[in-house]
Amino acid sequence: MPVVTFDYNDFLNLLGYKVSKKELLEKLPMIGADLDRVEGDEISIEFFPDRPDLASVEGIARASRAFFNFKTGLKEYTVKKSDVVITVDASVKKVRPFVVTALVKNVTMTDELISSLMELQEKLHIGLGRNRKKVAIGVHNFEPVKPPFTYKAVDPDAVQFVPLNKVESMTLRQILKKHEKGVDYAYLLEGYDKHPLIVDINNNVLSYPPIINGSLTEVTPFTTDLFIDVTGNDKKAINYALNIVVTALAERGGQIYLTTVKDGNETFTTPHLNPLKMNLSIDYVNKILGTNLSVKEVIKSLQKMGYNCINKSKNKLSVAIPAYRADILHEIDLVEDVAKGFGYENFESDFPKSLTFGKKLKYQDFCDALRDIMIGLGFNEVTTFTISNDKDEFEKIGLKKETCVEIQNPIGDEFSCLRVGLIPSLLKILNENRHHALPQQIFELGIVVNQKFINKFYLGFVKIDAKANFTECKSFVEAIMRDIGSTYEIKDFSHPGFVNGRCAAVIVNNKNAGFFGELHPQTISNFSLEHPIIAFEINTDILHQ
Numbered sequence: 001m002p003v004v005t006f007d008y009n010d011f012l013n014l015l016g017y018k019v020s021k022k023e024l025l026e027k028l029p030m031i032g033a034d035l036d037r038v039e040g041d042e043i044s045i046e047f048f049p050d051r052p053d054l055a056s057v058e059g060i061a062r063a064s065r066a067f068f069n070f071k072t073g074l075k076e077y078t079v080k081k082s083d084v085v086i087t088v089d090a091s092v093k094k095v096r097p098f099v100v101t102a103l104v105k106n107v108t109m110t111d112e113l114i115s116s117l118m119e120l121q122e123k124l125h126i127g128l129g130r131n132r133k134k135v136a137i138g139v140h141n142f143e144p145v146k147p148p149f150t151y152k153a154v155d156p157d158a159v160q161f162v163p164l165n166k167v168e169s170m171t172l173r174q175i176l177k178k179h180e181k182g183v184d185y186a187y188l189l190e191g192y193d194k195h196p197l198i199v200d201i202n203n204n205v206l207s208y209p210p211i212i213n214g215s216l217t218e219v220t221p222f223t224t225d226l227f228i229d230v231t232g233n234d235k236k237a238i239n240y241a242l243n244i245v246v247t248a249l250a251e252r253g254g255q256i257y258l259t260t261v262k263d264g265n266e267t268f269t270t271p272h273l274n275p276l277k278m279n280l281s282i283d284y285v286n287k288i289l290g291t292n293l294s295v296k297e298v299i300k301s302l303q304k305m306g307y308n309c310i311n312k313s314k315n316k317l318s319v320a321i322p323a324y325r326a327d328i329l330h331e332i333d334l335v336e337d338v339a340k341g342f343g344y345e346n347f348e349s350d351f352p353k354s355l356t357f358g359k360k361l362k363y364q365d366f367c368d369a370l371r372d373i374m375i376g377l378g379f380n381e382v383t384t385f386t387i388s389n390d391k392d393e394f395e396k397i398g399l400k401k402e403t404c405v406e407i408q409n410p411i412g413d414e415f416s417c418l419r420v421g422l423i424p425s426l427l428k429i430l431n432e433n434r435h436h437a438l439p440q441q442i443f444e445l446g447i448v449v450n451q452k453f454i455n456k457f458y459l460g461f462v463k464i465d466a467k468a469n470f471t472e473c474k475s476f477v478e479a480i481m482r483d484i485g486s487t488y489e490i491k492d493f494s495h496p497g498f499v500n501g502r503c504a505a506v507i508v509n510n511k512n513a514g515f516f517g518e519l520h521p522q523t524i525s526n527f528s529l530e531h532p533i534i535a536f537e538i539n540t541d542i543l544h545q
Helices: 008-015 021-031 057-067 111-126 172-178 180-189 235-251 282-289 295-304 331-342 362-376 390-395 423-432 470-483 521-526
Strands: 003-007 033-039 042-047 085-088 098-105 135-141 149-154 195-199 205-208 226-232 255-257 259-263 266-270 276-281 308-313 316-321 440-449 455-464 489-492 498-508 511-519 533-539
Touching: 003 008, 003 057, 003 111, 008 021, 008 042, 008 057, 021 033, 021 042, 021 057, 057 111, 057 235, 057 295, 085 098, 098 235, 098 259, 098 266, 111 135, 111 235, 135 205, 135 235, 172 180, 195 226, 205 226, 226 235, 235 255, 276 282, 276 331, 282 295, 282 331, 295 308, 295 316, 295 331, 362 440, 362 455, 362 470, 390 423, 423 440, 423 455, 423 533, 455 470, 470 498, 470 511, 470 533, 511 521
Parallel strands: 085 149, 085 259
Antiparallel strands: 003 042, 033 042, 098 226, 098 255, 135 226, 149 195, 195 205, 259 266, 276 316, 308 316, 440 455, 455 533, 489 498, 498 511, 511 533
């Protein structure tokens, strides 16, 4: 979770009110945070990742003003017009299609602001931006450049500029190979023959998103006017990121100015700071929270969390949601904030209305028996992630891509789908333990998701050893099947991840329940391993029938 570190006195200056350090440390976690550490006036708070607007001391001060009842309700910001225009060229649509911008003037660049702004930018990149894939933010000194700006895609060998923290000019391709940020984020532009760029009217480079800004617009302690660009592939996410950054700067006294984005036939201004509206049922609030709150109490609770409310009827509110609250997706999110505003300490505790006695399911007894068998055979149990990726699940083990549950917005390439088998997960554990002595033999009893998108329990094991072979693997399988009392057959089986002729299927109740054998040398090499490996996996749901 993101940790925000700030100075207590700087926080008080932003808050505009007096609150003791003791009270602050007692009440602030009730917004949705954990106290990390306190060293003198330096305070570190770990905020839940669903609140990116609290990823800076400015956002925390704004939320605290309402939560501590100093100034409740929606915080509104004055937004002025400007003549700054950015045009989106059609060439960028295939690479990184969306951009929004803003201008913030009259900013006093204190050490505290510079530090906070840099931390906020990186936290948004990691969380909301999915490590810059979804959102990338550029903050620029506005003085050296001249609008209108253009967002376009260019040949990475045809354009060069001096990137931030360097003194020599480089082409875009050279930046990807030589600059620290280029090396870190080059993968985001793999496969594209043209790369995105933001330039001014004189072709001065402001930004090479999502990689690095130009040194020309580097922010210094003397900067007063800031131009912010946010690029990405998700319109909602880039708008939320822009709103969070500009309102944080406004908390420091900056003046927000609208900029115009010309995107094909569409022309609009950003940032959008008008609040969103959502209806909230009082009955729904009380049903979820188990309370009997009145309309007035619900409104007061929401105002403490920074909302404005209009009483539409006896049972319904219209709630104005701040434009920087990226976490409000459903009515239930408002209910959570009602609970926070009301105060968890004010909820009455109660005993259960009826006594119940739990017991293990029969299937759990079966799973426990399997664990005992595996431990008796000398295997160590491991637990791995159900989330995996196409490369591990299919490519490395020699399978063609099959139907699987894919994650729409993965946090990274390592976590892009749900696993369809246990063997790749177990091989990754062996890879992590290459420095340990052999033999190593591990097992897992875990969930995989089949092609019909149904969760299934599988048992899998692997053993790596110089003498590991098919005969040994078969003896393990026979011991497992004997000890659980299952009737089975072993038949020849072909699997691209195994050595041909050294792989077999386990047939239970005329169903192919699983397979085992010696892994192919190419499979072993694909997981960066070097010694013979035997492997087995079986659908325990079939065994338990």
